[in-house]
Amino acid sequence: MKNQFIPSTEQPVKTMEPAWRFIFSRYKLLIASPDSAPSIPLFPDLETLGISPLEEIYLGTLEGKPCYAAAVADLDQVEPPPETAFQDLRLLYGRIDQELLYLCFRAIHLLDWSQKTKFCKKCGRELIVQEAERAKKCPDCGHQSFPRISPAVIVLVERDNTCLLARSPRFQDGFYSVLAGFAEPGETLEETVAREVLEETGIEVKEVRYFGSQPWPFPDSLMIGFTAQYAGGEIKVDGTEILEAGWFPYDQLPKIPGRISIARRLIDWFVNKHQNQEEQDGEATTLESNTPSLQ
Ligand SMILES: [Zn+2]
Incomplete structure (x- = not known):
């Protein structure tokens, strides 16, 4: 292969x-x-x-x-x-x-x-690379170090034919993207999604569904993508972590991430879904208007 x-x-x-x-x-x-x-x-x-x-x-x-x-x-x-x-x-x-x-x-x-992880964080001895697994081990106290992966969620929230996009001060001028944030200890990923969206935009969500994932080693994240549905609330941003947020129709999107990232995959999925829906509706209307009247 x-x-x-x-x-x-x-x-x-x-x-x-x-x-x-x-x-x-x-x-x-x-x-x-x-x-x-x-x-x-x-x-x-x-x-x-x-x-x-x-x-x-x-x-x-x-x-x-x-x-x-x-x-x-x-x-x-x-x-x-x-x-x-x-x-x-x-x-x-x-x-x-x-x-x-x-x-x-x-x-x-x-x-x-x-x-x-050159040295043991418990006793300071130099750690030894293990051959049998991706790990290092202290020859004195036995402490082991494994590569750390920090899970972060990234979520596209839908409300009818619009999606929730936000602008962070880290983005280039005028760019919007879906919301993202790190999981906290003791949380399920679904809870992280609900908390992050509420904290950053004041919006409540339901029907949180897994979408896909992407490694993001800057320095050690795994981005876990979700879709969610609007459940309530009005947009309210803190002006520091998020500068602006809004509901954008699928055919009137602002500037969005250009490269092949999970953020873009989520937005493309949303746009494609509504474009296909529009085509189907268009075909249905054409069929209706072409159907001879019985009267
Ligand atoms: Zn040690």
């Missing part, structure tokens, strides 16, 4: 065969053919390229070839090999295959975790 990724923590014996190299300097990733058809470079090893990583993590295999994540120092200390360049990971959205993009997300998430 093309592109199939098989995760593993058991590092193979190093050879001089090409391996996928996910090389990051913070959130900048080394891309092959960055201007034409961006992809992840395949290199046998980093030393011959003059790159000495601060950290290297084995991820598994893709198309039978090993995959490694590597962190390098600041960009001014690294010379990218020919035909490659460092680019912001977020700019790759929609420009490379989704499975490859999610592998990049896996790589940066694990590098970030590994760099933050």
Whole structure:
């Protein structure tokens, strides 16, 4: 099967065969053919390229070839090999295959975790990387560290043929999107959805339904998408976390996220649903007007 990724923590014996190299300097990733058809470079090893990583993590295999994540120092200390360049990971959205993009997300998430967990947080000893699972363990006190994933909900609220979109100060000028927020300890995700929508816009929701999910490693989130229906309330925003919010008809949307994100997938789903409905209504009207009158 093309592109199939098989995760593993058991590092193979190093050879001089090409391996996928996910090389990051913070959130900048080394891309092959960055201007034409961006992809992840395949290199046998980093030393011959003059790159000495601060950290290297084995991820598994893709198309039978090993995959490694590597962190390098600041960009001014690294010379990218020919035909490659460092680019912001977020700019790759929609420009490379989704499975490859999610592998990049896996790589940066694990590098970030590994760099933050060098030492035991209980006794300070250096943690040892485990081979059998994605974990580190303290040789003294036995404390274990696993990669942390922070769940966040993202929700499209519907009211008839309109949806609730909001503008946050983090967005570029004039852009609106669906609402999002982190789950709190002790909450179900459905409760997170209801709380976030109420806190941010004063709107109550019902019929919260799972839509889909997306890894979002900036630094360690998993975005869990939902749809919900309007249940009551009037829009009221706090003016700090949310600047403006409104009910937008599916055919009169403001500027919305342009790349292939779960926010955009939710909005596209809503628009498509109403466009299809409109087409069906149109066909029904045409049929009616074409039906000969019996009188
Ligand atoms: Zn310890």
